[in-house]
Amino acid sequence: MSHLVDQYLLFRIRIKRDPEAFGRLYDRYVKSIYRFVFLKLPSREIAEDVTSETFLRSWQYIQQNQRIENFRALLYRIARNLVADIYRRPDTHFVSVTFSGSDTSTVGESQFSDEARGRAVMEARADLALVLQHISRLKEDFQDVLTLRLIDGLSFADIAQVLEKTPGNVRVIFHRALKALEGFKE
């Protein structure tokens, strides 16, 4: 159903020339894309920049009239590439990962208190680094599928779109990657 809503909004953008339709796509995915990049990047500001850049690039993609089967997966693919680009830049030096009180903000209820949330974010970033280090021994394909599935919680169909493979292939890679992980000696 969600997929049909996206297709309808893309149709409105391309045929009805309705900019508000793009606004609605933004509303649907801004929080999930922000979450997707937040822990992978060292600060809130960089996460915000990457999120807005993701949507800007998706707009450029729409303008090129390319076929978009899965808009959500497209956003994740763009965001993932942007995060990778940041780390690839030769001038990128994250000397220290500091946490400031404004580094997170939530609306509504949270299971963490403000102080606990800050600590939780730092711990989660550190855990993410350890997890990525742990799986870095695997092949690149395995690493990609594992992170997208286990950490980012994407469906096999979305992962297939992000990595430009078939869903069946992604499933097989995922199961092989899990087996390979189980085989790691401690």
Add this chain to the structure above:
Amino acid sequence: MNTREFQRKIRFIKEVEQDVLPSSAWILKTRETLLMQVGNGMAQIPPPWWVRTREFWLHFVPSRLIASIRGPVIAVFSVISIVAGGSIASVSAAEQALPGDFLYGVKLATEQTRLVFAKGKTEKIKLKTDFVGRRVEEIRQISASDVSEKPKRIREAAQILKRDLDTVKTQLTEVSSDEQKDVLGVGKVTETAKLIDQKSDELTASLKEVKETIPFEVQDSVAEAESAALATGVQAVQVLIDTHVHPEAQDIVTTDELTKSIQGKVDGMREQISNAVQKILNASSSSTMMGSLPDSTTGTPALLTDPFVTTPSSSSSLAQVKDANSSLDQAWKLLEESKFEEAGDKLGEASKAVSSVEKTAGVVAMNAAASSTAAAMNLPTPTVNSTASGTSDVLDSSNPTPTSPTLKSKASSTDAVEAPGG
């Protein structure tokens, strides 16, 4: 980092990630900026009618949708056409089909159709678990009947069973991390895990019985399936442990239930080790050693510790048995201290160790059987090699004649592909 720690970290990362949100002010400001750029870049003239038609087709009739419904439609059509072709008998005949029979493919296709139409991941897993039970029954039926090519059929059935058990185990892992967001989700997952826990005990017991009745040369494949059933049961127990420690779900899995499940697994594994050791001793007694039953408290046969009778093959087996028993002892101790999470980790380690012991026992037994046959026929002694880890020491050191022919067998399938729709 062991597997359980890895899973815990993943769960924590996901919890924290779910809690992260951008500021409302930033969301609004960015939206305005983006829409300004979109408005400036957007063409004002509407596209021609043929572009509108093409876009409608591309957006609302995606090829993937057709591809995704094609499978179930064909499967349902196949089943309906078999029935409509006056073949109600065919469908019920398919239900009775065994591996190797012509209609066995129809039986599996019918099961796949049912899986496709099952609602929800937990329902699919429950249905898959039922089908796994059917596989065991098929092995039992083949063993009790006079069908042709019995060993080949049993091996095929055991391989399908092992593959399906691995699928259930993987799906349970996925669903337990996907659906534990609220009490309802936790409840569904727990019910599924309890069912799998119970079913795995039944399957392990059934497979143990069946193993006694089947030809020797296929006992290893059934033993592998037994290990897979055990590993799936251990995974189910680990899911129950995770539920028990979940802050909102303390009443869904009580301490007593959990203790009973863990105890059951520990006892089951001790029995498996004991049987495997007896197999090794029986095999060895046909060459130089006399067998003895394992010590009931440690599970390690006294004779295997006698330095005058240990051979390189048995010392490797001994190391594996010791590892397995050590993990089980630690799991038991942690259970007594109510440290359920650590006990679950140890159970996982023990399950892998027990699987290695079983594989080694199978290889040693087959080597012994091959030696006896060769000796009786005055032939050079063949040796069974295994590609499974942990067994190469056993094989190389027990084969003193490098020029002997070797029979290669795969002890485990590492390239199993998940069944579609499962």
